[in-house]
Amino acid sequence: MNPEGLDLSIIAPAFAAGALVLATHVPLGAQVLKRGIVFIDLAIAQIAALGVIIAGMAELEAGWIVQLAAASAAVLGALLLTWTERRWPEVQEAQIGVVFVLAATGSLLLLAHNPHGGEHLRDLLAGQILWVRFDQLLLPAIATIVIGFLAFRFEGRLPRVAFYLLFALAVTISVQLVGVYLVFASLIVPALAVRNYPAGRRIAIAFAVGIAGYALGLVLSLVYDLPSGALIVWCLAALAMLVHACGPRAGVAR
Template identity: 75%
Template sequence: MTAVSFDLLIILPALLAGLLVLVTHIPLGAQVLKRGIVFIDLAIAQIAALGVIIAGVADFDPQGWAVQVAAALAAVLGAVLLTWTEKRWPEVQEAQIGVMFILAATAGLLLVAHNPHGGEHLQDLLAGQILWVRYDQLLVPAIGTVVISALLLLFRDRLSRLGFYLIFALAVTASVQLVGVYLVFTSLIVPGLAVRHYAGRKRLVLAYLIGAAGYASGLVLSTLFDLPSGALIVWCLAILAMLVYAAGPKRQGTLSSRHG
């Protein structure tokens, strides 16, 4: 077995994890941009990570169902709370999302303050350990991806505020544990930003291509240069997104204002 084939065997489950994340996060990211609540993904992802930390403090098996339930429950509670705040104070919803993110992040810091491995655990939740994902870890996220994709196709643009937040929370719950908070945010927002001026089905296809190419190139480069996979994938996604945006159509209003 050559070094190249060995590296590909390491990369394959990680790439499959990334593709699973992209299946649901590309359409959800488009909804996030449309609704103007960009930082909801960071907030919900951080709340789901807080659920994982709480489960760890309670000495639950890191690979057990209890951790999944804790993360999902935390994310759903966060989604319900955000639904309530949007109904009560819609004019400051983005600020409220930011506050929830900060509270969840600092709560995690407090909970692991006396844990000798707390810093390492937080780093894993933020940057992820995607390169070391195993095939058996993909079963539950794969089932969740099928269910969430079916719900998105069934309801399309008819999702209520609460329905959207709940589906979003469930999608983010599994992806945070697979790829980390940074990649969850990047997968949701960056491809959507790049293709926002493209028309029709081309927009969705290009977004998926950016995502797949970003994950693949980041994983390959991380193994070649021994660099953190999550951080490198974020940069690869961002660079590809900028290239696709630069090569694409521009909004007519922007061009007109410049010529005016």
């Protein structure tokens, strides 16, 4: 595509979807790093995707039913991880990894005989963010406001089970908008970028990293005709490394 003829209105809904994802994932990402459960996002996102696959196999095609299936699966996964953390806290990260692998391989097994299974799985993982429409964002926007308020209002003070459930609902909304890979990147990459910055500036800078990463990735994907989700992940990572390199050294942040 010729950059001079680039129509930014094409990526406006996708950018809005990315902003909604960042609104919940940036504050939750800080909590995930603090709690030392980095891969919970991948696990819960994969479980939500598994719920979408099960709904599709049952020919439940209504949007709200698919959303309910994904949310139910994610909440069950969150409750399971809450129980494992309480029962075996010393190996929680390993348990999260096992849950992720089981959900991922379960998706492969369920789609094994589906002629379009590979394409469907790829869409769930890498996402189809460029195909998002503004009319799909109303309910996610309302949910994002509620989740974002709770995440900021009770920052660091949510009980274990409440945090996992809130996290599950946020991921359920995000995974159907942007895919599993972008959900994980949106949660972890900005949080990693600002971990050495003063506490009062981390959230704002992390948001800036996320917004810039989505904007740059979407524009470049149109210019070079590359997969949007994958390119946004790389843009987020590149910007995060730059911001981290320009920031204070470990132990300097206050």
